[in-house]
Amino acid sequence: MITVALPKGELLKNSIHLLQSVGLDFSAFLDSGTRQLQIPDTSGKAKALLVRAQDVPVYVEYGQAQLGIVGYDVLREKKPQVAHLVDLQFGYCRMSVAVKASSAYRSALELPADGRVASKYVNCAREYFQSLDLPVEIVPLYGSVELGPITGMSEAIVDLVSSGRTLRENGLIEIATLYESTARLIAHPLSYRLNTGNLHKLVEDMR
Amino acid sequence: MITVALPKGELLKNSIHLLQSVGLDFSAFLDSGTRQLQIPDTSGKAKALLVRAQDVPVYVEYGQAQLGIVGYDVLREKKPQVAHLVDLQFGYCRMSVAVKASSAYRSALELPADGRVASKYVNCAREYFQSLDLPVEIVPLYGSVELGPITGMSEAIVDLVSSGRTLRENGLIEIATLYESTARLIAHPLSYRLNTGNLHKLVEDMR
Structure with a gap:
């Protein structure tokens, strides 16, 4: 039996629709009343785990799920040991540097070298500013x-x-983009190589 | 003006009631319609930031808030450079080791040395199992x-x-307690020493 790890939040609806299109029905997760964390597909061929986006690659890395759907942002931040299979094209967003619209900064290189940058994506932020040779302090926030x-x-x-609404509402503007992100299909490398539960067919259908 | 960092979630209601009892009204945060992240007290003497529990010590450590209310669990996990002032006695819970009720494990020392322990509190978990000299692998989850x-x-x-309901619903039982936790009043060390905005008086009132 194949287990698929699905992310709570933004990507869930499209993920479930995609799986429905290849014959796996996990639409029970869209029922807001459910508190279930795992459900079987109605055909009994597969089951799904509903977890935080950041936890999807963990379940796939440890082989508890053979497949997972997660944003590229999470893969880029955590660098898990998983196989990247398909860019699913939905869930578009971008990792950006933003500042107060009222500030004088209009590019990342104008930020002060002893400045601070707050982020939930501390690894992405650190790598980016290192690549610019700007030794800002990264302040980790949740x-x-x-x-x-x-x-x-x-x-x-x-x-x-994504839409930029939160930035606008808080008087912030984007001054640089680190990278663009979309939903990705990932797999446990060994399960994929061994074609456990006919994974290849399912992945081909999803392509 | 004094800024107080308040945690979203479980501790918010009691935190706001405590501050009301010393003359600071931030009850607007209890209005579920509000998306505001900072509000002034009606008297204009203070303002409050509403942030994730894990972020409370960050704002206090960097001095953007002179006071903060946060669970001991967060302080123990993150070890921020803040002054611990008062045990506020509410928000009681405990950090526990739990296993499947159907497993054979009935104490932490019975867990296999090459076993895995999943946790959001990776530092607390690691320290605890190191103290037991049990080299389990800690799996970080969100x-x-x-x-x-x-x-x-x-x-x-x-x-x-806290109530143990989530554990029961998932067929898990506690087999050890690492420590007990309650809400704590913390302060920015320098602001507290300098008595910025008459902090001492406010802290005395809260005691």
Whole structure:
């Protein structure tokens, strides 16, 4: 039996529709009343785990799930040992540097070398500013990173932007893009190589 | 003006009631319609930031907030450079080791030395098992850690338990307690020493 790890949040609906199109029905997860964390497909061929986006690659890396769907941002931040199979083209967003619209900064290189950048994506942020040779301090936050510049704790943030609404509502503007992100299909490398549960056929159908 | 960092979630209501009892009204945060991240007290003497529990010590450490309220579990996991002022006695919970009720493990020392323990509190978990001289692998998860034992990815979890309902619903039982946790009042060390904005008076009132 194949187990698929699915991410809570933004990507869930499209992920479930994609799996429905290849004959696997996990639509029970879309029922807001459910508190279930794992459900079988109605055909009994597969089951799905519903987990935090950041946990999807963990279940796949440890082989508890043979397949997973997760944003490229998570793969780029965590660098898990999983096989990247397909760019699923949905869930488009970008990892951006943003500052207060009222600040003087209009590019990442204008930020002060002793400045601070708040982010949930500390590895992505650190790599980016290292590539610019700008030794800013990365302040790790778990949520509402836009409060960094608003309170004056940091000059900038590195965060995922999709519509840009949160930035606008908080008086912030994007001044640089680190990379673009979409949903990806990932696999446990050994399971994929061994074609456990006829994984190849399923992956081909999803392509 | 004093800034207080308040944690979203479980501790928020009691935190706001405590601050009301010393004359600071931030009850607007309890209005579920609000998306505001910072609000002034009605008297204009103070303001509050509403942030993730894990971010409270960050704002206090960097001095953007002079005071903060946060669970001891967060302080123990992150070890931020903040002054621990008062045990506020509410928000009681405990950091526990739990396993499947159907497993044979009935104490932490019975876990296999090459076993896995899933946790959101990787530092607490690592320290605890090091103190037992049990070289288990800690698997970092962000949510629903109970899926670790359920899927077979890990033998045990280390997680915060209050009523124990989540454990029961998932067929897990506690086999050890690392420590107990309650809400704590913390301060930016320098602001507290300098008595910025008459902090001492406010802290005395809260005691």
